[in-house]
Amino acid sequence: MVGAIRPDHELHRRRWSRNLGLGLSLLAFVVLVFGLTIVKVSRQDAHGNPPAATQPAGATP
Amino acid sequence: MSDISAYDGTGDAGFGDFVQLLKPRVMSLVVFTAMVGLIVAPVHLHPLVAFASILFIALGGGASGALNMWYDADIDRQMRRTRGRPIPAGRVTGGEALGFGLGLSLVSCLMLGLAANWFAAAFLAFTIFFYAVVYTIWLKRRTPQNIVIGGAAGAFPPMIGWACATGGISVESLLMFALIFMWTPPHFWALALFMKDDYSRAGVPMLTVTHGRAVTRNHILAYTLMLAPFALALGLTSVGGPVYLTVAVLLNLGFIWGGARLVRRSETEAEADRYRAERAFFRYSLAYLFLHFAALLAEAGLHSAGYAAW
Structure with missing residues (x-):
């Protein structure tokens, strides 16, 4: 019964879809954080502060 | 098991x-x-x-x-x-x-x-x-x-x-809040009118169960009337304009008319045509919200192209 030990149960498909989805989500998250870092670092002023546009005068923090 | x-x-x-x-x-x-x-x-x-x-x-x-x-x-x-x-x-x-x-x-x-x-x-x-x-x-x-x-x-x-x-x-963001806030009750009560046995079976005190279906119909109309001023006021702020106002006037007239139609219907009529007006009102409410926000987007596009009305 070679077929009996092959992991092709429907349960394995669900597990695979979950692992693949989680892997892709984490990859996308890493890419997004990297991109955000590039944007934030390259747009800061000489003192390392974020640009004024994101914190306008009169903003209520 | x-x-x-x-x-x-x-x-x-x-x-x-x-x-x-x-x-x-x-x-x-x-x-x-x-x-x-x-x-x-x-x-x-x-x-x-x-x-x-x-x-x-x-x-x-x-x-x-x-x-x-x-x-x-x-x-x-x-x-x-x-x-x-x-x-x-x-x-x-x-x-x-x-x-x-x-x-x-x-x-x-x-x-x-x-x-x-x-x-x-x-x-x-x-x-x-x-x-x-x-x-x-x-x-x-x-x-x-x-x-x-x-x-x-x-x-x-x-x-x-x-x-x-x-x-x-700001006043703009508060009015956007008010638009969705006032829109939600008529939207869900219309759903509750044609999903009736569900909520009562689960014991969730929906207005249809606690106060009856006629009261719910009145509430729907009342909310469409109270919603309209907020929807129109948003058009007079910095994010609004003639495009938004035109869309808002037409959509609110339609929503109020739909609410009034629901009030005039009895349960027997509604059951006879399987809640057709209620379902139509529910679908209309989805379009209502989507088109209001789409009109705001259109105004934003016009504003950045230099066509700000006010």
């Missing part, structure tokens, strides 16, 4: 089941309204920051959906509409949904703070708390005004989008 259900609930849910926990259809509304709130704001964000902000608002909204499904699994099991959700269907355990919802709440708020600003992040955290705790746990099963209060949670996203860009609150 059959051996099929013995497999279920053992942590072997597919990826799609976790996506279902986020309530993707509610999320699409959150994404759209948050995006409009962010785009019409007078401060312009870098496109990647804007994208990340909307993504984390959506994930925060999804997290509150997962927490809602965790707490409501018992009543979801009794309603036809919600029986197929991941927890009642046995594909995800309650504990998994709770952990998923809490973890995602934390990540989405922290990331929104880092991407946009901490005011927006705190606002998102408050929204999640409001939907999961104030609405789902405290009020949904206690008062027939549950829909009215729960509507506030759905009305916050455009304000959070606006806060991402400006770091604060």
Whole structure:
């Protein structure tokens, strides 16, 4: 019964879809954080502060 | 327990089941309204920051959906509409949904703070708390005004989008809130009119169950009348203009007319044509909200092209 030990149960498909989805989500998250870092670092002023546009005068923090 | 259900609930849910926990259809509304709130704001964000902000608002909204499904699994099991959700269907355990919802709440708020600003992040955290705790746990099963209060949670996203860009609150963002807040009750009460046995079986005190269907019809009309001034006032602010006002006038006339039509109908008439007017009113309410926000987007486009009316 070679077929009996092959992991092709429907349960394995669900597990695979979950692992693949989680892997892709984490990859996308890493890419997004990297991109955000590039944007934030390259747009800061000489003192390392974020640009004024994101914190306008009169903003209520 | 059959051996099929013995497999279920053992942590072997597919990826799609976790996506279902986020309530993707509610999320699409959150994404759209948050995006409009962010785009019409007078401060312009870098496109990647804007994208990340909307993504984390959506994930925060999804997290509150997962927490809602965790707490409501018992009543979801009794309603036809919600029986197929991941927890009642046995594909995800309650504990998994709770952990998923809490973890995602934390990540989405922290990331929104880092991407946009901490005011927006705190606002998102408050929204999640409001939907999961104030609405789902405290009020949904206690008062027939549950829909009215729960509507506030759905009305916050455009304000959070606006806060991402400006770091604060303004009359424009408050009116966007009011538009969704006042729109929610007639939208859901119309649904409750033609989904009647569901809510009563689950013991959720919907207005249709506690005060009767005629009262519900009157409430729907009252809300369409109270909603109109807010919808029109938004057109007179800096984000409005003639395009928005034209759309708003037409849509509100239609909504009020639809509400008045529901009031004039008796239950016998409604049952005779299988709630055709109620279903039509429900579909119209979806278009109503979508087109208001689409008109705001159109105005934003006109404004940036130099056609600002006021």
